[in-house]
Amino acid sequence: PGMGAILHTINPRLSAENLIYTMAHAEDEVLIFHEDFLPLVEQVRPRCPSIRKVILITDKEEKADIKGVDAEYEELLTSASPSDELPDLDENTQATLAYTTGTTGRPKGVYFTHRQLVLQTTAGWGSMTAIGNYGGMDKHEVYMPLTPMFHVHAWGLPYWATLFGFKQVYPGKYDPEMILRLVVEEKATFSHCVPTILQMIITAPAAKGLDLSHWKVIIGGARLTKGLAMAAKELGIKVTAAYGLSETCPLLVLANLKPFMEKEWDEDRQLDWAIKTGVVMPLVKMRVVGPDGKDVAQDGTETGEIVVRSPWLTPGYYKDPEQSEELWTGGWMHTGDVANVDEYG
Known part of the structure; x- marks a missing residue:
């Protein structure tokens, strides 16, 4: 680009x-x-x-x-x-294009400008440095992505890693034995993947007996279950959840343990928080609304649809004005995803 x-x-x-x-x-x-x-x-x-x-x-x-x-x-x-x-x-020049199959019908194109990539990268950088000891980043990380670039810029994290100046390790094919060897030999400290990839890695025979306590992994694309998080924890891996869509460039939310959680909560309660979707990144305005368009109660129980605004969301679907208008009903991007909001946001 x-x-x-x-x-x-x-x-x-x-x-x-x-x-x-x-x-x-x-x-x-x-x-x-x-x-x-x-x-x-x-x-x-x-x-x-x-x-x-x-x-x-x-x-x-x-x-x-x-x-x-x-x-x-x-x-x-x-x-x-x-x-x-x-x-x-011009910062508003289109930089990237990807197609999502997360909707009905033909794949739909989502597109982003240089400005949007920079804003998402800097906001992500700020979020990861604020996360703290549980799963955050610092300048010493060795980054190994386990999400392909066709998943909307590999969730944008290669840009974050480049901004940080991390050493970067690219594994190619997702072979669990090779990935584990790279984690150990290259001392990889930070990765991201979907739950099925993590499951494949931690259940591989080569994982038995390894100490992977230096490795942090962000999980997205599907729900991070507590069972999977606990199995990863047995190898020392710190896992946290994240949320976004192809239409949102994509990351919007990261599971960020607040300082008091790290100090006052036991490990099991911290894990319960880490597998939640998390809290929004800077420059993201997110609501969970009911059928009437009003915000649901912040009680961790009442559910509604996630709607969002942010400067890095796709303006619409490429060459598809009708679907674009539906996506942006009422000035909010409608994700079609269901969530609740607890007392911590």
Whole structure:
């Protein structure tokens, strides 16, 4: 995005038909892919006429001879002249595009500007430094993401890690033995993933007997159960919950233990709090409303729909004004998610 192009991160787990739809809908022009996905690329490219160039990423040292590939990524880097000069872009220039399958019908495009990415990154940075000892960040972290970039910028955390200046470790395929080896050998201290990935890691034979007390993991994408959190805790892993949507860039809420909770609560009660969705990040205005549009009681019991405002939410669905209007009913983004609010917010 810094060069002025729009980054569309593609989800290879979509069906071929939905991949073709999203690439055609986005009018993608340059396709960059890893060699592992060559069969998929060969299947979809003939039906994506907007693509002008195809660039290959390969781990092999010998030059690949693949029909239809215009260039290799590493060769392009080697031949390019070093320059740190970027175009002077308007902050409201579109930077990224992703497609969500969390709604009915065809995948819907959500898009974000440079300004929105910067605001979400700085707010996230502030939130993580405020979390404290339980699951926060400091400048000494070794960051290893376990969420792919097509999950809306890997939840934005690679940008946070770059802003902090962390050492970053990228594992590639999500093989539990390899991930555990990297956590130990690279001394990874901070990751994020969905519950199924964490479950896969902690139940792997290679996890038995390991001390992972240096590792903190944010869980999102689905509910973090207490059982999973306790199983992770047995290996020393500190887990906390987070919440967001593709439409929200995505993180809005982090489980932030307040200072008195860390001092006064026992470990079991702290864990009960850590697996909750948490409290909102700076610059986020969130409400939980009933059918009448009024806020529900802050009693931890009454439920309602989460509606939200923030400067980094998608303005709407890409090329879909009708669905965009429904998303932003009454000036609030309607998530369709149900929640309650307890006494601590």
